[in-house]
Amino acid sequence: MDRKVSTRSAARAETERAILSAAEAVFAEHGYRGATTGMIAERAGIPKANLHYYFATKEALYRQVVENIFMIWLDAANSFDDCEDPEEALTHYITTKMDISRQHPMGSKVWANEILHRAPVIQDYLETTLREWTATRIAIIERWVSEGRMDPVDPRTLLYMIWSTTQHYADFIHQIETLNDGKPLSDDQFAVARDNVVRIILSGVGIRARAASSVKAGAAR
Amino acid sequence: MDRKVSTRSAARAETERAILSAAEAVFAEHGYRGATTGMIAERAGIPKANLHYYFATKEALYRQVVENIFMIWLDAANSFDDCEDPEEALTHYITTKMDISRQHPMGSKVWANEILHRAPVIQDYLETTLREWTATRIAIIERWVSEGRMDPVDPRTLLYMIWSTTQHYADFIHQIETLNDGKPLSDDQFAVARDNVVRIILSGVGIRARAASSVKAGAAR
């Protein structure tokens, strides 16, 4: 049973992937209500009825998309713990979040839409996983402060600043591109933004950065 | 003609105001597609058909709402120029933007929705007014840098950081409240956030703040 990966289940997995990918793009661009199952099906290259064979309702499909996005976010979030040193940890975390905004803008947009509309689908995640994650990281930041390794800042304010600033490069990319003469940010421009964000925040909380771009040459190449 | 403010025109103005107010709330909470003219009419306390007497189409009503929001934003933006000193100017600007997020969260949400969906209605504003405003303020920041009054930072990155961080307290207020045990931010909590945002950003760009809360006791009372 197990040894044979049938053509069937492979095809099924591929169709599901195509639907979820199309759904993420359409939900990101049009929001939950603005997206139609017809648009998603067309983008996935299947008839609408077939989409409903794989996902019973629009809401079930949406929920799956949002859950996938949350898992990606959670992976990135755990990069916060990769280092004990506040400079390295924050640099790594901010860099990772910036790169996610660059490479996964649609996921960030879906998330933003969901929060804007009072999180009708993912409220339970906010109240469990996100709340726990935040509490432990607040404790870490408070410890750094009490150890004198950074200025005394409100940990929540710092986290929100990191989230908002990094996600801005996904959620508001249209505004950024319009202010960039309508052109997408080049890799160099994005690298400048990323390095500046890291530098301003680190300096803002009283951490003197040693050298630029010491951590992770990054996705700019 | 002029001396008599008829009951009629007063009632008309009042009805228009009620519709626009209801529309702002509903568009903020549900997005353009998620909002229905029926919901807006109900919230404004009038039948749907009457709403269409005042605003011919849903899109015309939406456009009016967005234009009003843009005007408020523009007023706040000009507070950037109130001072020549970078510390005062940035403090004043950030404080003003934070207070707007606190007092006008729905407007910010409508704006965020619009940008998320690639600004189908206000693209012309982005390409004219916003582009010009940004260009002149970039020049001011560059001058401050060249005069050695602040660290050399990319002006765009700084502006985007200010916008995203301050607007986060409107657009993502639901997430913030969830992480605040489901309770709204108290005036004190908000004041802490506002002061921390100012302090981190100013320190982040190499401006040493003199004393806390020297500028504008603020809307916290």
Place this chain on the structure above:
DNA sequence: ATGAAACCTGACCAAACGGTCAAATTGAGC
């Protein structure tokens, strides 16, 4: 080969939506 289960799809349906309209009501000017 064959039967059964999984998969696919064109046609269809009920609900919701933006918008219209004709008829009723109101109120300012005479």
Place this chain on the structure above:
DNA sequence: GCTCAATTTGACCGTTTGGTCAGGTTTCAT
């Protein structure tokens, strides 16, 4: 009090949308 334009409203309409369904096709174990 009368007139007429402005305003209000319930009923209605065409379109779009999420979802269903019956029937067809493919795959696979035997």
